[in-house]
Every structure is written in structure tokens, then in C-alpha cells.
Amino acid sequence: MLELKSISYSVQESTGELGILKDISLTIDDHRLVVFTGPNGGGKTTLAKIIMGLATPTSGQIFWNGQDITSLDITSRAKLGISYGFQQPPRFKGLTVRNLLTLASGDKALSKDQCCQYLTKVGLCANDYLDREVDVSLSGGEVKRIEIASILARNSQLMIFDEPEAGIDLWSFSRLTETFEQIHATGGATMIIISHQERIISLADEVVVVGDGTIRHRGSAEDILPKILADTLSGCPVLSKEVQAR
Ligand SMILES: Nc1ncnc2c1ncn2[C@@H]1O[C@H](COP(=O)(O)OP(=O)(O)OP(=O)(O)O)[C@@H](O)[C@H]1O
Known part of the structure; x- marks a missing residue:
């Protein structure tokens, strides 16, 4: 089980402190498929990096299977069965x-x-x-x-995929979603997938909408998809009026 307790993350800017994640608490049970979604710049990748140990929270704690891993580095977390696929994977010449x-x-x-x-x-x-x-x-x-294949090969207990759909053609995307479905159906790894894709969101046991550094909504895909749409429309008054007029 993964537990995030009051996670905040801020960076120092020339104009002062910039809060990127604000007091996020979240529990993810084993074998769940959870999708983080939300607007660009909302804080999803930062949250995933904090779980993997690629960024250190300014405050708060992370527990993995009951163990406080907040101060553990990425290698130690990988040994405990956590893996992360980058939004833009690194290349390894040679x-x-x-x-x-x-x-x-x-x-x-x-x-x-x-x-x-x-x-x-x-x-x-x-x-x-x-x-x-x-x-x-x-x-x-x-x-x-x-990179996604290498995460599957690692066979971790917790797999985090950051926008696995990015840059992937429709055929491979379809194969990939089947793979996520299979892992989930066979009670394999716990998966956190950062995604903007409705098809992936619809696979989730739980959808977590991260926006402005906070959890805006949590719930089933069925409950959350209309809320995402409402959020999107409320951000654009012109579009909202047009839609209302229909
Ligand atoms: N080290 C940093 N210094 C300054 N700003 C940062 C830093 N790290 C992240 N940010 C800012 O924090 C916000 C959240 O970034 P993050 O990459 O977590 O968003 P995201 O929800 O994953 O976005 P996207 O959907 O575009 O991938 C962004 O506005 C980003 O510019």
C-alpha cells in the first residue's frame, strides 16, 4: 500500500517561494490502477517524481507497505519494488x-x-x-x-507510467492499453498512470484529478469524466456560453 501524507513541494523563485504541491494526502491500495490526470502544469509529474524519489517533498511523508520511505533515494525505492517511466525517457548510447x-x-x-x-x-x-x-x-x-517494456521486465510491485501514450501510434497504444488491462486483471502490480487519454482513464479503479498542486477530484472514471468536462468548460467562458446555448 502507498500512503502520501500531507505532501507539499515548493521551489524558491526570484520572486519568492512557489508552491507546486499543496498538502496532498492519498492512499493507494495494492493492485489498484490509479490514473492521475488534470491540466498541464497541475503537478502530476512532480507528485510521481516524489513517489519515485526523484524529487524531495518540502514537507510530508511517504509510506510504502508501512515503511517510511521519505528519505530513501531512487535506488533504494527501486529495490523496494517501485519503478517509474519518464514522460521523456532518457537514451543510453552503447x-x-x-x-x-x-x-x-x-x-x-x-x-x-x-x-x-x-x-x-x-x-x-x-x-x-x-x-x-x-x-x-x-x-x-x-x-x-x-522504456515501458523495461518497466514491465522489472516486474515491480508499483509501476508508475508518466503519459505512456505520448508519441505512440494508435496501434501500439491499443496494444499498450491491453497490457495495462491484463496486468490489472491478473492482480499484478499496482499502477499509477499519468494520462490525459479517455481510454486509459476509463481503465482506472480510481481517477485522481490534480490541478493547481492539489487534488481537485477523486473517484471512479464514470464520476470524474463529467467533472473534468465541467472544469474544462468553466475555464473558457466563450465555449461555456456556446455549449449552454445548444
Ligand atoms: N524545479 C522547478 N522549478 C520551477 N517550477 C517547477 C519546477 N518543477 C515543476 N515546476 C512547475 O510546477 C508545475 C507542475 O509541474 P508538473 O510537471 O508536475 O505538471 P504536470 O501536471 O505533470 O503537467 P503536464 O500535464 O504538462 O505534464 C508546473 O507549472 C512546472 O512548471
Whole structure:
């Protein structure tokens, strides 16, 4: 179980302190699929980075399976079974896709078949990619899918995906959503997926709308989708009037 207790995060700007996350408390039970969504700049990625240990909260505590992990670094959290897929994944010159999957799985003897299984889950063919380097020669969508495959290979207890849909074509996106559904249906990892995609939001047990550094709404996809729409319209008076006039 993941517990966030009164998490705040602020940065020092020339004009003073800027609050990015404001007193966020949230509990996520095991095997749940939770989607963080909300407006750009609302604080979703910052919250995910705080869970992974890539950013340190200004105040508040994070508990993972009852253990206070607030002061643990990213490596220690990875060892405890937490993994994170970046919105814009890093590239690793000199490292092949097979090397990356082998490292991620922790199994030095990871077979081609196993690599193929992970790559298929993200819509890639092992024959085309296993010996490619994870460098700038890969497209944005390819590197994104390879990173997601490496998270699947890690087989973590908590998987955090930051906008997995970004830059991914429709066919691969469809394969990816099936993969998330499968992991969820088989009681696999707890998943936090940051997404703006209705299809992914609809898979969630719980949707958390993060806006302006706070949790604006929480609930089922059914309950939350109309609220998102209302929020969107209220931000644009012209559009609201037009819609009301229909
Ligand atoms: N180190 C920092 N210094 C200044 N501002 C920051 C810093 N880190 C984050 N921010 C700001 O905090 C806000 C939240 O950023 P964050 O990336 O968490 O948003 P997000 O909800 O993930 O957005 P998006 O949907 O666009 O990915 C943004 O306005 C961002 O510019």
C-alpha cells in the first residue's frame, strides 16, 4: 500500500517561494490502477517524481507497505519494488535494447523469447529492435515503448507510467492499453498512470484529478469524466456560453 501524507513541494523563485504541491494526502491500495490526470502544469509529474524519489517533498511523508520511505533515494525505492517511466525517457548510447531489458529484469540469462514477450506487450517486434542501441537513432515513440517494456521486465510491485501514450501510434497504444488491462486483471502490480487519454482513464479503479498542486477530484472514471468536462468548460467562458446555448 502507498500512503502520501500531507505532501507539499515548493521551489524558491526570484520572486519568492512557489508552491507546486499543496498538502496532498492519498492512499493507494495494492493492485489498484490509479490514473492521475488534470491540466498541464497541475503537478502530476512532480507528485510521481516524489513517489519515485526523484524529487524531495518540502514537507510530508511517504509510506510504502508501512515503511517510511521519505528519505530513501531512487535506488533504494527501486529495490523496494517501485519503478517509474519518464514522460521523456532518457537514451543510453552503447546499450542495446536486449542489454536494457536484461538489466531491468535482473536476469543475466534473459532469453530472446522473454525479451520478445516484453516488446510485444508494447507493440514492438523483437527481431527489429533487440540489437538496436537505445540512442538518438530511435524515434520518440520507439524509445518510449522500449522504456515501458523495461518497466514491465522489472516486474515491480508499483509501476508508475508518466503519459505512456505520448508519441505512440494508435496501434501500439491499443496494444499498450491491453497490457495495462491484463496486468490489472491478473492482480499484478499496482499502477499509477499519468494520462490525459479517455481510454486509459476509463481503465482506472480510481481517477485522481490534480490541478493547481492539489487534488481537485477523486473517484471512479464514470464520476470524474463529467467533472473534468465541467472544469474544462468553466475555464473558457466563450465555449461555456456556446455549449449552454445548444
Ligand atoms: N524545479 C522547478 N522549478 C520551477 N517550477 C517547477 C519546477 N518543477 C515543476 N515546476 C512547475 O510546477 C508545475 C507542475 O509541474 P508538473 O510537471 O508536475 O505538471 P504536470 O501536471 O505533470 O503537467 P503536464 O500535464 O504538462 O505534464 C508546473 O507549472 C512546472 O512548471
